[in-house]
Amino acid sequence: MANNNPAHIVLTDVRLSYTHLTEPYASQPGQDPKYSATILVPKSSNQKAKIDAAVAAAAQRARERFGQSFPPQPKVSVHDGDGVRPSDGRPFGEECRGCWVFTASNKNRPNVVDLALQPILDATEIYSGMYANVGVTFFGYNAPQNKGIGVALDNVQKTRDGEPLGGVRASAADDFADVAAAPAYPEPYAAPAYPAYPQNAYPAPQGYGNDPYAAYPAYPQP
Numbered sequence: 001m002a003n004n005n006p007a008h009i010v011l012t013d014v015r016l017s018y019t020h021l022t023e024p025y026a027s028q029p030g031q032d033p034k035y036s037a038t039i040l041v042p043k044s045s046n047q048k049a050k051i052d053a054a055v056a057a058a059a060q061r062a063r064e065r066f067g068q069s070f071p072p073q074p075k076v077s078v079h080d081g082d083g084v085r086p087s088d089g090r091p092f093g094e095e096c097r098g099c100w101v102f103t104a105s106n107k108n109r110p111n112v113v114d115l116a117l118q119p120i121l122d123a124t125e126i127y128s129g130m131y132a133n134v135g136v137t138f139f140g141y142n143a144p145q146n147k148g149i150g151v152a153l154d155n156v157q158k159t160r161d162g163e164p165l166g167g168v169r170a171s172a173a174d175d176f177a178d179v180a181a182a183p184a185y186p187e188p189y190a191a192p193a194y195p196a197y198p199q200n201a202y203p204a205p206q207g208y209g210n211d212p213y214a215a216y217p218a219y220p221q222p
Contacts, residue, residue, distance in 0.1 A: 006057035008137040009050050015040040019128040021112050036105035054138045058149050062140020075148030078102040104136045104153035112156045128165040133157040
């Protein structure tokens with residue numbers, strides 16, 4: 001079924017960074033946790049025109065909704081990975097070089113599927129550094145102190161593996177295979193074991209059998 005929303009586009013063979021697709025995440029205390037990923041779109045893929053068209057459609061819809069309160073030149077959260085981060089003025093990470101960079105998020109969990117359109121159930125298959133096709137929707141937001149164009153993350157299709165970003169996590173087997181097993185310690189405060197007291201250690205007096213209460217004659221009644 002074709003999508004009729006011009007602000008919704010599909011970007012192909014992008015790379016994902018800062019990936020939070022299995023559990024919602026909040027970067028700051030007090031923020032609503034969301035599912036999110038930073039999308040790295042290679043400049044060589046010539047998909048920037050598609051992004052610009054979706055941004056324009058979202059801005060037009062926002063002006064129709066919010067009127068003159070929405071700025072004519074809204075802030076757009078798509079950045080040049082060869083430049084600097086707007087948050088702190090520092091260069092983007094090496095993985096962003098040669099890419100257009102933006103973050104897409106959603107309060108609802110995006111559909112994450114494989115090439116056969118089957119849901120990916122193994123969380124270890126979803127990580128920062130993998131390659132994917134993504135369906136995203138650009139939208140206008142018009143908060144009193146914050147106005148611009150944001151991006152909602154709708155669908156993710158993993159296309160291939162890539163070098164994990166942020167390093168490879170070591171497994172427990174790798175860390176502890178050569179560590180000698182610690183000796184077992186006895187349970188704390190365990191009572192010492194004593195030998196069982198032998199039955200009939202002292203024989204009953206001759207003639208009264210083995211009944212200890214039969215060892216002595218009954219006291220006569222007066």
